[in-house]
Amino acid sequence: MIWGVSMPCLQFRTEGRTTSASSLHFSGDGVDDSVVARVARFYDANTSGPTGAVSSVLLMADVDQPRLAGAVLRPFSAFAEVIGQEDRLGKHFPATVANGGLYFWLTTGTAFQLATTQLFCDGLESRGVLTAERRPDVELVLHEALANALLHGNLGLDSGLRDDFMQYERFCQLLDERLHDPVASQLRVEMAATWTEDLLEVTISDEGDGFTMPNKSGPNKSGPNKSGSSDTDTEGTDADEPSILHGLDIIRALTTGIAASDEGRCITVRFAR
Amino acid sequence: MEHKVHATSTGQEVIMHGRFTFADHENFRGVVQLLDDPSAKRFVFDLSGLEFVDSAGLGMLLIAREAAERKKLQLVLRGAQGQVRRMLDLGRFDALFTIQD
Numbered sequence: 001m002i003w004g005v006s007m008p009c010l011q012f013r014t015e016g017r018t019t020s021a022s023s024l025h026f027s028g029d030g031v032d033d034s035v036v037a038r039v040a041r042f043y044d045a046n047t048s049g050p051t052g053a054v055s056s057v058l059l060m061a062d063v064d065q066p067r068l069a070g071a072v073l074r075p076f077s078a079f080a081e082v083i084g085q086e087d088r089l090g091k092h093f094p095a096t097v098a099n100g101g102l103y104f105w106l107t108t109g110t111a112f113q114l115a116t117t118q119l120f121c122d123g124l125e126s127r128g129v130l131t132a133e134r135r136p137d138v139e140l141v142l143h144e145a146l147a148n149a150l151l152h153g154n155l156g157l158d159s160g161l162r163d164d165f166m167q168y169e170r171f172c173q174l175l176d177e178r179l180h181d182p183v184a185s186q187l188r189v190e191m192a193a194t195w196t197e198d199l200l201e202v203t204i205s206d207e208g209d210g211f212t213m214p215n216k217s218g219p220n221k222s223g224p225n226k227s228g229s230s231d232t233d234t235e236g237t238d239a240d241e242p243s244i245l246h247g248l249d250i251i252r253a254l255t256t257g258i259a260a261s262d263e264g265r266c267i268t269v270r271f272a273r
Numbered sequence: 274m275e276h277k278v279h280a281t282s283t284g285q286e287v288i289m290h291g292r293f294t295f296a297d298h299e300n301f302r303g304v305v306q307l308l309d310d311p312s313a314k315r316f317v318f319d320l321s322g323l324e325f326v327d328s329a330g331l332g333m334l335l336i337a338r339e340a341a342e343r344k345k346l347q348l349v350l351r352g353a354q355g356q357v358r359r360m361l362d363l364g365r366f367d368a369l370f371t372i373q374d
Contacts, residue, residue, distance in 0.1 A: 113296070147327060162329070165336055169302070244364075245328050250363075
């Protein structure tokens with residue numbers, strides 16, 4: 001059952017301020033009522049947006065593919081997975097909902113199991129942000145960025161293991177172990193999209209150890225081996241020979257802009273619309 | 274990704290459906306183990322039912338290729354379409370695999 005709490009930023013309106021006059025409406029689906037109320041109170045007081053804007057937020061427990069697939073087609077701006085009494089959301093939540101964007105906040109375990117980027121793109125397409133023509137490239141880029149955030153960020157897996165035949169069994173074992181690790185599997189990933197008439201910008205962030213984004217021309221040996229160092233690991237290879245295609249290669253090829261922040265835990269990609 | 278395995282006169286054929294992504298490593302480990310069949314000479318991945326593949330999926334095909342080479346098996350990728358075909362082209366897989374329409 002879904003129930004809701006409307007929080008129309010009363011404290012700001014009564015003070016006559018207009019800098020924070022957006023209105024948030026929080027609903028819970030399987031989430032403890034007290035958690036919904038607590039989240040609503042906190043974020044209502046910390047979210048600014050255009051005057052008159054209304055954003056709806058759905059807090060969900062036990063997220064699965066059918067429920068999120070149905071929910072994402074409804075007029076919510078944000079979908080957040082809640083575990084127990086936890087009441088935190090990601091740092092991109094306030095700005096995303098204030099600007100009427102689309103926001104996912106999911107555990108690693110859930111984002112890994114679901115076709116997460118497909119659902120996110122369903123949401124963008126149903127809001128008229130993505131055309132069927134543009135969708136394949138955007139979905140692939142978001143998928144690759146999310147894969148990096150999950151595998152190399154929150155689960156801390158070295159991409160070198162995945163690509164090495166002799167290490168492949170070990171990679172699969174480690175992946176299984178980390179997905180069943182109660183701490184790693186509950187680290188969050190955040191997908192936050194905002195858009196204008198000309199531009200779509202999506203930020204994907206994780207809660208891993210971070211990495212140093214390599215230069216396009218070659219590997220950056222200074223950072224930990226998240227997706228980055230092997231993503232452009234072309235040393236000793238012939239440019240004409242087929243080589244392993246990595247997520248970062250695809251992201252760079254299909255976006256109009258890419259930026260990393262928060263010591264590599266956060267990547268922002270931009271697309272022309 | 275879901276898959277079915279069919280025995281052929283020369284080896285095995287794996288028919289893949291759905292989305293072949295980073296979430297399929299555990300699943301694909303079982304597929305790679307099929308390459309241990311000592312009587313097989315030829316191994317076919319039928320990709321015609323795949324609708325999406327990511328860089329991790331391509332990486333898993335490369336793992337299978339290396340396993341096949343060690344067993345001296347011929348490995349064939351068949352029937353890729355749409356986004357999957359585009360990804361194989363992007364990875365220049367024609368230089369690495371026998372690719373059939």
